[in-house]
Amino acid sequence: MSADCIFCKIVVGAIPAKKIYEDDDVIAFNDIKPMAKVHFLIVPKLHVETLKDCDATHQALLGKILLLAPKLADEQGLTGFKTLINTGREGGQEVFHLHAHVFGGGAMLPKI
Ligand code: 5GP
Numbered sequence: 001m002s003a004d005c006i007f008c009k010i011v012v013g014a015i016p017a018k019k020i021y022e023d024d025d026v027i028a029f030n031d032i033k034p035m036a037k038v039h040f041l042i043v044p045k046l047h048v049e050t051l052k053d054c055d056a057t058h059q060a061l062l063g064k065i066l067l068l069a070p071k072l073a074d075e076q077g078l079t080g081f082k083t084l085i086n087t088g089r090e091g092g093q094e095v096f097h098l099h100a101h102v103f104g105g106g107a108m109l110p111k112i
Pocket residue numbers: 006015017018029030031032033034085086092093094095096
């Protein structure tokens with residue numbers, strides 16, 4: 001837990017979020033400013049700032065996040081979806097707690 005991290009606060013319930021999934025390692029919740037009809041974030045409970053800060057010790061966690069994307073997308077009624085992990089300021093990251101975006105259901109982002 002990092003004291004001034006928004007996603008750590010969501011993890012411990014100090015800030016509300018529209019949660020769609022939770023287990024011991026990860027939570028998923030709807031993005032506060034959706035950029036598609038369906039837009040949720042898959043977030044590890046562990047505070048890791050960026051994908052660049054991950055190493056072999058995070059391999060299972062990263063795999064879990066990726067495998068959750070199709071499962072949760074399916075539960076949200078999506079037959080296809082986009083995933084995005086922004087890394088670092090240059091990569092467009094705004095919240096420095098690792099997360100994967102999942103978008104679907106129309107009004108999608110361009111391919112970038
Ligand atoms: P990034 O640019 O870091 O990849 O994306 C951060 C995302 O987190 C943005 O899409 C933003 O709308 C979302 N976000 C920021 N603060 C909150 C919050 O307090 N609650 C929720 N649900 N989403 C947030």
